[in-house]
Amino acid sequence: MKVKSLADLRKIKDEVHEKIKLREQSENAEQIVQIKVAMATCGIASGAKEIMSYIIDELDYSGIDGVVTQTGCMGYCYAEPTIEVKLPGKAPVVYGFVTKGKAKEIIERYIIKGELVDGVIPVTYRTIDE
């Protein structure tokens, strides 16, 4: 597909936003979870790849409808691997030092029951939109 003009770009932008909105407002909204795994060199070196495939398997196993994607360095290199979990209608939460055990705890307690678990990393920066 060729993008031919600024208007086309805006269309793609709107579509991306629409997609995210749709995800959040779909019928089984409470079950759609978005997880981002920080997969820069620092994350991968600390085992982010294994954690990512583990999370995909676990979500599958637990029958949770979720989207797991990779992303770049979140900046918390001291706490790798780091993941960001976005439950529908809630602000994203970043967890650090995610081992398989921690990932399981996050799925069982945070994703399923909505309880925060230890290891939350507070957002310490402002974005360009603020």
Next chain:
Amino acid sequence: MHILVCGGTGCRASQAELISENLKTEIENRGLENEIKVVSTGCFGFCEKGPVVKVVPDDTFYTEVRPSDAKDIIEEHVIKGRPLKRLLYKNPKNENKVTSTAHIDFYKKQVRIALRNCGFIDPENVDEYIGRDGYAALGKILAEKSPEEVIAIIKDSELRGRGGGGFPTGLKWEITRNVENKEKYVVCNADEGDPGAFMDRSILEGDPHSVIEAMAICGFCIGADKGLVYIRAEYPLAIERLKIAIKQAREYGLLGDNILESGFKFDIELRYGAGAFFSGEETALIHSMEGFRGEPTFKPPFPSVSGYKGKPTNVNNVETFANIPVIINKGAEWFNAIGSEKSKGTKVFALAGKVNNVGLIEVPMGITLREIIFDIGGGIRGGKKFKAVQTGGPSGGCLTEKDLDIPIDYDNLIKAGSMMGSGGMIVLDEDDCMVSIAKFYLEFTLDESCGKCTPCRIGNKRLFEILEKITEGKGTEEDLERLRLLSNVIKDTSLCGLGQTSPNPILSTLDNFYDEYKAHVVDGKCPAGQCKSLLKYEIDSEACTGCTLCFRNCPVGAISGERKSPHYIDQSLCIKCGVCYDKCKFKAINIV
């Protein structure tokens, strides 16, 4: 309801764990454990006012909480539903109490501009980049602006080169534009090589499209249709993501002929560096791309006039490029409202060394080292004492306690005897020996010197030998003078930036830590206990029980003695490995 208790190292040192426990006990006493959860978190970056406790969803932020405050927090905040006033953060300007994190001025010290998409989008999906205003800047300028207008925006933004030089980016673009030539090049310098630095790698791995978009914008401005990214081969993931991004951009028609139907043509190719630190210098980088040795040549002519294949070439660093699309989207005024008087915007630093929160940070220019190290970095690891921070890599210098409160920008760092550099920031504590640190950086330059000019090739070798002599305890006071003299000669006579700056770590440690050098040569001691040759392990015959543990573990058989009577170390055999010191259960081994 959730009560978040900071579990960062700084707050834990002030009993944050006990606060959590007390909160949990109070909650259980009232049978509220199903409604309220206590959660420990990572560092809030507010260590100065720690331990901190945050209550969500109402976003109340308590500072300097003590374990005994747990009861009041539960009674006031949870049961009665009103914030506990005495623990709220006080605005230092007007003494007003601040209830939520959103209103704390100094709370979020980082501003992410170059890293805006890192950790936010999937770097391998161009749609996600477009969804965050990606390629909107390119689209906008192709449809609405002339190259001159865009250059004017970049000039007004006062963006300066983030590779370390700090040259005004807009001016560089203008110079390249004004050179008449049909063939011009845009080069992205991704040959990041300072020890401990990984800013550019993270940007390319997390947000490759931002660099591609900015290079196309630069091409439009200077009149180039070809871009080259010079990236080190040691960055395989960054290369892979760049390749994917370039492919996607071509498929979308955002690179190639007739971009966005504007008639503008631009494409990008990759060139790999073979790992020479020196090739990050722009003239050496260009020679390396042309297939020659990565050696520098004299400037002028600057690459803007005669660069790649003798054509006008605009070389910018990865981070510089990553700032460009935002500046165009948000305007020059938005950008230059951030930062200090002479340095605008933000700087990405790779914060490493002896701090608790090692990581990639982006801070507005003008922030102090104290804020970076003690708030964002969470202070020194293990509660040790701060000694120095090294910035600017092997060309930079050390900043000490006295420099902690100067606002960081290009000019102030140079005034303080160091430099901004590309953004490596290594924090040192009381256990680091400054002579060894200087030696470490010199060893690096020595390894990376291209050998073309004598002062750098031979002079640095001699400097290294003197430093080695000092760390081995064979140095004299004359050596310190010789170090300074030779350093200055190398600075004055080397051909390029590498040699001209290679003695900086020595000069700056000599200036700031002369006593430490003196201790090595006069007293034969290393105050930090790092220089092995200057250490001596001795057994305290009164504390020694004759358990033979040290005797059995010594790898060179330097320890002798009868069972149940004091042992003895033969200094001529001892290799100072420290095994006996680690093994002894009676603290009978002393380092002298």
